[in-house]
Amino acid sequence: MYKYNEFDEGFVRERVAQFRAQVERRIDGSLTEDEFKPLRLMNGLYLQLHAYMLRVAIPYGTLNSGQMRQLAIIADKWDQGYGHFTTRQNIQYNWPKLKDVPDILEALADVEMHALQTSGNTIRNVTADHFAGAAADEIADPRPVAELIRQWSTDHPEFQFLPRKFKVAVTGSPNDRAVTKAHDIGLRMVRNDAGEAGYEVIVGGGLGRTPIIGKVIRDFLPQADLLPYLESIVSVYNVLGRRDNKYKARIKITVAENGLDDFRARVDARFEQVKPQFKGFDQELLAEIEQSFAPPAFRVAPLNTYDIAREKNGAFRAWTDTNLAEHRAPGYAIVTVSIKAHGATPGDASSEQMRVLADLAERFGHDELRISHEQNVILPHIHKSDLPEVYTVLRDNGLATANVGLISDIIACPGMDYCALATARSIPIAQEIATRFDELKLEHEIGELKLKISGCINACGHHHVGHIGILGLDRAGVENYQVTLGGDATETAAVGERVGPGFSADDIVPAIERLIDTYLERREGPEEIFLQTFRRLGMAPFKAALYPEKESAHAA
């Protein structure tokens, strides 16, 4: 893992000291809220419905056990004993007190963490494939590049007041697990025909009120050109992006309004100016950073304990069937720990669970943990012979739910239970859907299904790219839930299509059940997942299932 050098350490500590003084001045009245708000947002501090909320960055989703334990300590000491993992690989604390926040930031700095640029119109936490450095299908580990971008973008003097927030995601695998096409900039690590490493650069993707799938601005960008090219994109956007209208300020609108070709030409022109300013230090730095991400010393051990446990223990076998992914090292597996127990809040981990996960990472997992944008925790390097023991510990701590990739593995934003922007609640809907399909004992039969819920049009819950998406709205003072179908968050990204009028909170779960019944009746076999059936059949049968009265009235 990357270790802070003296500069990083000094910088983060200085920012904490600055914020401590700013909080003091806010409390003693020398700063007004208008003056203070941009300062607190720079440090990830929001004011929500019931309390302040602190958003802490987990750069490219990577944590070690010491950091995870510190997150648990913070949850116990200054919050309500839990934290919420988000779709941008952050952790949010929902109940901090203003006066305590500088101490929390200090505690984060103690383990090389911070909340910088987790808000505001800056380049936000750089996200990456949560299987980075472990996945069998990976071309290269995206984390060194993500760390390089983090260092470049943190406190970048030109990019502290962009037209709007700016999100970057990186993947090193052709199977996109980082939703790169729904980011302001998405980077896919690729090799050209000559075998040289580079990036496919995707620009102008995003969800929110105007969902747009990102477009490829460069098929192959040589590795050495990365930072100057990124700087050129952001710099063109900084000048061209609309500051007159918040809803048209994201780069996706800039690209759409000016056209990709025009935008690319401007970036290329800017690149000619920017490139000579990069004299190779960035590449030296990248090489240095890469040293910190050397793979762990994988061991070779027999697998018979794993095979025997799978044979003898059905629950263990079911869990290994859903929660493991293929590792690049022989004998190893990537474990996705579901933070989606049926009926629990998606993405919420108690401090006790955080400690359990930290211990497992330390004992069995080469001290590494990841947070996924799907709000689960990953133990990226577990030898299969250790899986029976890892499973037992997880099970004893309510962390062995075997539902990864299934209908109850729901992404849900905090919604109106916490968020000041929300128009409806998300969490109770997620809880009810997960509970219902657990009761029906249907989810394994249904198979892979991505259900995603947002509590407002800003789409933090990624509903646009869910196979089934649910959007919570306020319709005449009542919570109302719209359904979209056919979204896809992967390399074949697509924005889901709205089926029709929304449903009340009471009617949304039965509506989802009707969709699933239709899928099960109409699929060609268990190997055809919901998304494929939808693509084959189109909207009609699902629409008929959602609005049976209307269809029959129409027929009559």
Added chain:
Amino acid sequence: MSRRPFAPKVVTANALLEGDAVWLTKDDRWSANMAEAELIEDEAIAEDRLLFAIAQPDVVVGAYLVDAKGTTNGPVPVHFREEFRTRGPSNYAHGKQVEGV
């Protein structure tokens, strides 16, 4: 020109230090209990009370006027968002619903 009648309002905000929802009372306090809020039935008075609230940046943040209904137990919310603010989140027994306000 006909105007819609003025809907009764309360002044609400978040407390600067704690961050929790608070309501302005008739005797110029900020209460964490909406039932203690002043129900304002006159538009001019509402504007005046809002200005009074905004002038206390060292106590509250983001003051605004919002619709409320009068009951024998004091004002209650009209919109579900405001109802959640009187109670706390629905997924845990945290916030006002367990703080005895």
